[in-house]
Structures are given as C-alpha cells and as structure tokens.
Amino acid sequence: MSGLSDVVTSKPDLVVLCNKYFLDVSDNTKTWFSDYFSEHAIAFTGSDRKSLEFDSNKGKAKAAIQNHGIATAKFFQTSPGQFETEDKLPLFLPLFVKPIDAANGNGIDENSIVRDFESYQNKVKELFESYGADVLVEEVLPGREFTVAIFDDPESGLRSIMPVEIIAPMNEKGDRVLGCAAKQQNHELLRTITEPTLSAVSELAGSVFTALEVKSFGRIDIKLDTEGKPNFLEANLVPGMAPDSSYFPRACSLQHGSKSKKDLPSAMTYSEVALKIVELGLSQINTSQQVS
Template sequence: MLIGMTYDLKDDYLAAGYPLEAVAEFDSLITIDAIDDSLRLLGYETIRIGNIKALVAFLAQGNRCDLVFNIAEGLHGLCREAQIPALLDAYEIPYVFSDSHILAVTLHKGMTKAVVREQGVPTADYFVIHDEEEIERVDLPFPLFLKPVGGGTGMGISANSIVRDKIALSYVAKLLLAEFRQPVLVETYLDGREFTVGITGTREGARAIGVMEIVVDPSCDLGVYSYKTKQEYLDFAKYHLVGGEVALECEKVALSAWNALGCRDGGRIDVKMDSLGRVNFLEVNPLAGLNPVDSDLPILCRKAGISYHELITRIMDSALLRMGKARSRCIS
C-alpha cells in the first residue's frame, strides 16, 4: 500500500516571511520523519507530498496513492484544515483522521460548542463576536475568557484572555478581531483543573488512551495555558496522568464530544472543571500535533506507556477499519 504524506512544513513558511505565531501549528522535519519511520516499519511504502499546493501539483500530474496520512493544518480561512481532505474527497482518495466536513466545523470553536451542547455534552456558556458592534451584546457573567474562534496551539491566548469587566472585554475583543481577522469566542471562565484526553478510534471503536492534567506555573501568563506557555512548556507547564473518578468523568465527557462531532481515528479533547469540580468540554483537536517530543498527545502516550509507534499503529488501524482493509502489522 502506498501512503502519501501531506503536511505544512514550518521552515518553508518561516523562510517565506510568515511570523512565528502564524505558523505555530505547522510541523517540523522531526515530526515528518517520525511518522514516516513508523509507517515504513509497518510495511507501507510512503511518499512525501507536502502542503496543499504540492498536492494539487501531485494530482494534476496524474499521480495517485492508496491512502493519505494528512496532518496539514492549512493557512488561510476557517476551512483551512478541511482544504486537503476536501480535495482528496474530490479525487476519491481515502485519508487518515476526520473528514473535510468535520474539520471545517471543529476549527470554529463556537460551532463546535453548539454541536456538543445540542448533544448534551456539558460546556461553558458562550457568545461569538463577529465584529465590534457585537461586543455590547455579550450578556454573560464575569469573569470571561476570550480567544480567536479558529486558533490553535494557544494562538491569541495570553493572560489578557481573562477579562473581568466590560472595559477589558471591549479592549481584548477589539484587539483579537484586528489581529486575527476572525470572530472571537467569549466563554464563561472556568477556574478549575484542566485536562487533555487522548483518543484513538472511530464511533463505537473510539477509546480514551489516557487523561493528562495540565498544570501551568502562575508566573507565566497568570497560569493560563497560552501560546507562550505552550512554546516554553519545559519551563512553565507540568503534565500528570490522572486516574480514578476524575479520569472517568473526563473520559466520559471527551468520548461523548468526540462521537457527537463525528471525529475519526485519533486526536485530543480538552476539558476543564468549573468552580464546583464539574467537567466541561473545552475544545477538540481532530488533527492533534504528532511531534514525538513536544506534542501533547505523544507526551500523554509516553506517560501512559504507549510508544509513538503504537500510537501511529492505532491511528492507522482505525483508518483501515473504516476502509475495510486489514489491520496494520506492528513489528516494533
């Protein structure tokens, strides 16, 4: 089986002059090499294609592959994560991870919350600001938390994201609208413990592989899991596996959200407790980072005793099961 690999290489965009935060979600060669090595260890032939423009050229030249391992985040618009999957849909080429429709919905944090809330998954009250005129329409109790609706890797999140009055709300909302040129999500601030839940599988085959608590040093952005914190996590963040009733409740909320959204194969769900200790859905990452050293999902797996190769194997098994193919052969 020939597996194509699609991705956005961070160095290419930095060389083209893009600022570091704009390409924070993009991947390094370390990630590409690690995925490629695991796929080849499983016995697959691989071909590195690259970003969407490279994929367009690849397909236009008449090239095809049996399956695409897609981790491309895209660059422009709120459907950026869905662009490569949509193109592959048009060519009837199957791919790993969630489909184009799901990736379009889940990149918009407001739409994501609407879907999970409709399905009975607990999540904080929210409002989406589309322009400055809508700031006055926010009618939620302070404190509130603000972030771009389509950001990832902590983009647009800092100590200023927590606002405690209307003046701060207006200031931060206008700042985010201007800087990121997309709507702003306003949520009731949850001041409890924060967790991320790793998941592999699809629908009834989805399983939580671990629950990891994220503890941020309050000296960094007032303890917010921000862009700065994520970039400097070795200095400011600690990660701990949790068990017992807390883990079970986190898994319950995470799996309910995963299946309500229709996510596939592998990813992460972030959850957070409110002041009463109730677990709430925070957001989903259906294209979770796969850097073998720095990304949350591989970190969680290491702490749970799951190797990087086993993680890739489980993701591939889910994709192949959907395709009606034989499971991967792990020869680690």
C-alpha cells in the first residue's frame, strides 16, 4: 500500500491500470485500484469498479447479460458435493467447468469439458480447492469462438468494434479449448471474419459492452451455439497487452477497414493501441471537468 501512497503523492495526470486490484493475502482483502484512485481524484484508464467486477466474476457477468436479454450459455455456480448424483445437476452433460475469477485461461485445460459425472466432480473439486471459490459450470457451446476488441470514445461518439476468430489447437480428446497451456504456447490461430458472422458477432459484443457499462475499452469473448447464434462468454476489461500473444492488440491489428466502409475500423499498430488507451483515459478527465 505504500507504493499506492507514493503514486498519490506524485500526482500523475493519469494512471494506466494493468490489474484490477491488490490482494492482501494476510487477510484476503482486496484494494480495488479504480476505487483507490477515484477517492484520491487521480484519473485512470478503463472502467470503474462496478464494471470491473463483471470481469472478476464471470457468473455475475453472465447473470447481468441474461437480465438484459442477451444470449449466453445456460449456467450454474456450484461447490463440491452440492449435487450428489448426475440426475440432480441443473444441466445435462457434457458441461464446461471453469473458475469464476481467473484470467489467461488459468484453471482451464483438457479436462474442462466433462462428459461424465465423475469427471464433473473431480474438476469442480480441483477448481474449488485451487481458487477457494464457487465454480462456474456452463453448457458446452460447440461453435466457432471469437474475441472482440472495442474502443469507445464518448467525446466523438465513435465506437470501434474489432472482432477476430480464435482457433485453438485440437487436444488429445478432440476438443479445441483455450486453456492456460494453449495460450502460453501461443499456437492459436487468429483470423478476420466475414459477413454475416461479422455483423452478428459485432452487434452482440456492442450490446454486452453497453449492458456492462464498460468505459473506454475492453474485450468481449463470444462463441456460437448449435444454431450458429453468437453467445456471450466473458468480459475482459483489463485486457493483456503483450505484443505477440495478447488478443486485444492482435485483434486491433487484424482489421481491414477502408474509407469506403466507414463502419469498419482500420488496423492499428501496437503503438496506436497503447496511445488510444491513454488518450481515452485523458479524455475522461476532460469529460469529468466539463460535468463539474
């Protein structure tokens, strides 16, 4: 916490947030950076805590999206021993089991898709013991997977929606799962998408961005169901920025907009993405000053 005090003392024009909160392991309390800097009247990049909690709690995000009438896979939250037999599960197997709050594919691997009750029990127990929280269980969406980078500029009223398809390598079980190992190996293929999928995915991503009241920028993950309809997976509101592996800057770099199609954003270099994040953070200062 002394480091945060030093930041406040230095009175920066803007703080670029690369994480959501500081976790004190001694008492398991969180200090949300957005709250802290807001209390000290210091501007920061990205969303406030209200929206960032949707990033940290995937179940909360899915419930909010459901309440807005936006498609997302059926789900429930659970802990070990809650359901004694398969027939008591709220959803039919196979199911996808993952942590409520984990980034970069942590907790997701070749065993995340469970096809029998014993596998379900084992995965729930593993995640509960590893993360100390309830586990999110979803119906399996079998279709293509997408990630959508979004920039939102309230001053100009322009929103850039930049979707790409992610194709994960097939594992030994024949599944394409974007888990921690797959992401670390960086073997996924990212490619642009075409109509009509482009419009359908972009529309859903924009609706999610608005529903969760995201500010400035974020990344929305989407997957198609059995009928080819886009469904919300999760929101990443402090997206990674590693140049060669993080999806947010890579999605921005793969766009192919043109002057003849003003609704399609053009490709952005890594430097342009970073600069845009800073510019939007600074624009929030100007907006708040005008309001006050």
